[in-house]
Amino acid sequence: MKIAILGTGMVGNALxxxxxxxxxxxxxxxxxxxxxxxxNWASSLGExxxxxTFRAAAAFGELVISCTxxxxxxxxxxxxxxxxxxxxxxxxxxxxLQQDTDGSIILGFCNTDSLGERIQKAFPATRVVKALNTxxxxxxIEPTRVPGDHNLFICGNDAAAKKEVTKYLSExxxxxxENIIDLGDLTASRGTEMMMPLWMRLFQGVIGHPHFNYHxxxxx
Amino acid sequence: MKIAILGTGMVGNALxxxxxxxxxxxxxxxxxxxxxxxxNWASSLGExxxxxTFRAAAAFGELVISCTxxxxxxxxxxxxxxxxxxxxxxxxxxxxLQQDTDGSIILGFCNTDSLGERIQKAFPATRVVKALNTxxxxxxIEPTRVPGDHNLFICGNDAAAKKEVTKYLSExxxxxxENIIDLGDLTASRGTEMMMPLWMRLFQGVIGHPHFNYHxxxxx
Numbered sequence: 173m174k175i176a177i178l179g180t181g182m183v184g185n186a187l188x189x190x191x192x193x194x195x196x197x198x199x200x201x202x203x204x205x206x207x208x209x210x211x212n213w214a215s216s217l218g219e220x221x222x223x224x225t226f227r228a229a230a231a232f233g234e235l236v237i238s239c240t241x242x243x244x245x246x247x248x249x250x251x252x253x254x255x256x257x258x259x260x261x262x263x264x265x266x267x268x269l270q271q272d273t274d275g276s277i278i279l280g281f282c283n284t285d286s287l288g289e290r291i292q293k294a295f296p297a298t299r300v301v302k303a304l305n306t307x308x309x310x311x312x313i314e315p316t317r318v319p320g321d322h323n324l325f326i327c328g329n330d331a332a333a334k335k336e337v338t339k340y341l342s343e344x345x346x347x348x349x350e351n352i353i354d355l356g357d358l359t360a361s362r363g364t365e366m367m368m369p370l371w372m373r374l375f376q377g378v379i380g381h382p383h384f385n386y387h388x389x390x391x392x
Numbered sequence: 393m394k395i396a397i398l399g400t401g402m403v404g405n406a407l408x409x410x411x412x413x414x415x416x417x418x419x420x421x422x423x424x425x426x427x428x429x430x431x432n433w434a435s436s437l438g439e440x441x442x443x444x445t446f447r448a449a450a451a452f453g454e455l456v457i458s459c460t461x462x463x464x465x466x467x468x469x470x471x472x473x474x475x476x477x478x479x480x481x482x483x484x485x486x487x488x489l490q491q492d493t494d495g496s497i498i499l500g501f502c503n504t505d506s507l508g509e510r511i512q513k514a515f516p517a518t519r520v521v522k523a524l525n526t527x528x529x530x531x532x533i534e535p536t537r538v539p540g541d542h543n544l545f546i547c548g549n550d551a552a553a554k555k556e557v558t559k560y561l562s563e564x565x566x567x568x569x570e571n572i573i574d575l576g577d578l579t580a581s582r583g584t585e586m587m588m589p590l591w592m593r594l595f596q597g598v599i600g601h602p603h604f605n606y607h608x609x610x611x612x
Contacts, residue, residue: 272504276579282586283498311611318611325590355590356597359496363590366502370545370575370583374608377576383611388594391531391538391603 176201176233178226178248179240180209183265186309187237192217194344201229203251231256235263235340236298242268242287242365243280249291257298261333264288264361265304265312267368277372279365288361292329299333301326302361303341306371308382313345315385322385324352327360353388396421396453398446398468399460400429403485406529407457412437414564421449423471451476455483455560456518462488462507462585463500469511477518481553484508484581485524485532487588497592499585508581512549519553521546522581523561526591528602533565535605542605544572547580573608 177188178201188198199222200210210223222232230236230252240248245266249257268280268287281287288302303326304312311317315324324347328334334354341347355363367386375382397408398421408418419442420430430443442452450456450472460468465486469477488500488507501507508522523546524532531537544567548554554574561567575583587606595602 278503282503283589284492318609320609322607322609353594353598355593360590360593360597363593366586366589369503369586370580373575373580373583374573377580378573379608379610385609385611387542387607387609388599389538389540389542389605389607390599391605 173197174199174232174234176229176236178229178236178238178245178252179266180207180213181239181241183239183309183312184237185213186313187239187265188213188221189217190313191344192221196220196344198222199224199229199232201226201248203248225251227252227256230260233260235261237263237265238291239265242266243270245287246290246294249295254295254297257295259297259299261299261301261336262291262295263304263337264291264300264302267305267365269368277369279368282362282366284362286359286361286365288327288358288365292358299328299330300358301328301330301333301337302358302364303337306364306367307385308375311383311385315345315347315351317383318385320387321348321351322387325355325360325364326352327355327358327364329357393417394419394452394454396449396456398449398456398458398465398472399486400427400433401459401461403459403529403532404457405433406533407459407485408433408441409437410533411564412441416440418442419444419449419452421446421468423468445471447472447476453480455481457483457485458511459485462486463490465507466510466514469515474515474517477515479517479519481519481521481556482511482515483524483557484511484520484522487525487585489588497589499588502582502586504582506579506581506585508547508578508585512578519548519550520578521548521550521553521557522578522584523557526584526587527605528595531603531605535565535567535571537603538605540607541568541571542607545575545580545584546572547575547578547584549577
């Protein structure tokens with residue numbers, strides 16, 4: 173499968189590398205075609221890995237994964253434009269994190285809005301699925317780093333796209349389908365993006381590393 | 393122990409009833425001394441249960457549990473005033489939920505602020521501990537409704553107060569101390585209050601009942 177990864181950070185690297193390893197052809201997109209991070213990534217992985225602009229990467233991919241910094245995702249996608257994204261599944265992995273004036277990490281917008289919704293609204297012909305944004309990138313691609321059952325949350329307005337993404341998350345990364353919880357339409361992105369402040373506190377203040385996850389335990 | 397419950401809703405009822413059952417003397421506070429819900433609650437439970445105003449209840453309690461609707465908590469506490477709360481532990485159980493114009497449930501404030509912080513700021517001589525606000529009230533008082541290990545989050549600026557509350561949550565309701573995660577200072581209230589949108593979606597859209605909880609699973 174031809175997959176576009178938009179973003180050259182930790183998340184883009186982790187996802188892109190794993191996808192090449194499991195046999196896909198991946199183009200990592202960034203603002204400039206000669207971005208050093210993307211070129212280094214591509215050259216380290218051989219002929220199934222490429223570097224290109226956001227726009228060229230998106231045009232290449234049959235499926236697009238958006239994992240730029242969440243406060244820059246809209247700008248990156250606007251540089252792509254609607255056509256290269258038309259009818260494609262776009263998996264939005266990002267959280268709109270920014271630094272507050274006191275140095276703390278906050279969301280740039282939330283509660284009555286979310287990045288997932290903003291992308292869908294700007295690209296109505298694209299099948300946006302919010303997924304993977306509640307776990308660290310090393311857990312994304314290797315869920316067994318965290319023992320036993322634990323959950324991913326998925327949401328989107330296109331039921332068939334969510335089904336496809338659920339299947340991909342199983343095939344690519346080994347997530348058990350029964351541990352992927354479909355939260356419904358894209359307004360549920362608000363909820364998963366708003367888990368970030370607790371996640372950051374658990375990471376920085378309690379656990380000390382990012383390899384943990386939520387398991388939703390159901391009672392009677 | 394003499395305990396004040398501020399609020400006559402589901403949460404106040406559940407907590408107050410359980411606390412009377414395990415041997416404490418509880419006054420349920422409300423806006424008016426002759427509030428029917430509080431008086432019915434008190435008369436159903438016998439001589440260790442009382443109804444009073446917010447102010448009289450808080451004055452009565454050695455410890456105060458704030459469980460009014462989160463958008464009304466500040467008003468209720470302002471009607472108490474600083475003196476009856478001085479040096480006491482106040483457990484803030486509420487979330488500042490309100491209905492958006494489209495009928496959806498949102499937070500009245502979040503991200504750079506939280507109810508826990510607002511209470512502490514308004515009552516600096518009170519030992520505010522945020523706890524229990526991430527689970528349904530029936531799970532609060534009976535954690536075994538949800539099988540196996542699952543977590544409560546606690547935060548506050550007073551370490552000794554958090555230790556005491558952890559002990560109470562074990563003694564009163566049966567929470568295992570090792571499942572109560574101390575998130576640090578009260579700014580962590582932002583994170584636990586911001587879990588409400590996901591919680592609401594899981595409740596209403598996925599699980600269909602409120603008896604579930606989060607288990608934080610740690611990996612390597």
